Amino acid sequence: MSEIVEIDARGLRCPLPVLRAQKALRAMAPGTVLRLRADDPMAQIDMPHFCREAGHDLLIAREESDGHLFEIRRGVRA
Template identity: 55%
Template sequence: MSFDREVDARGLNCPLPILRAKKALAELQSGQVLKVMSTDPGSQRDFQAFSRQTGHELLRTDAGDREWTFFLKRR
């Protein structure tokens, strides 16, 4: 999937992956896509809730071996 910006939040625990994503999304234009990589197991639930609360669209979640990648579209 193509994206406009990437945030590497691997090795960071809650709430840092969400905070880094929030900051990066604020710097993007509407419609642009952010890729976030995380190793925090709770990040799946966190990014779903973040998307619902902020209106940014969670386009895709990829799960790997103890690593998750999220693609969020800025509203």
């Protein structure tokens, strides 16, 4: 199983969760998975858009009791 990088972005407001994801994904190898938790309501809109634009695969985007959970596989062209 491949490594999963985790970021807790709860308490951060737009655009910080996306910026944290972007920074982490740049440092990761293609195919590696980032798990990010955020409680900013805008993250549910921003994160899928960011993934589409940057060429990453959004594997999981779900609401949880403490916010949102996203799992993103780093794309090749990022």
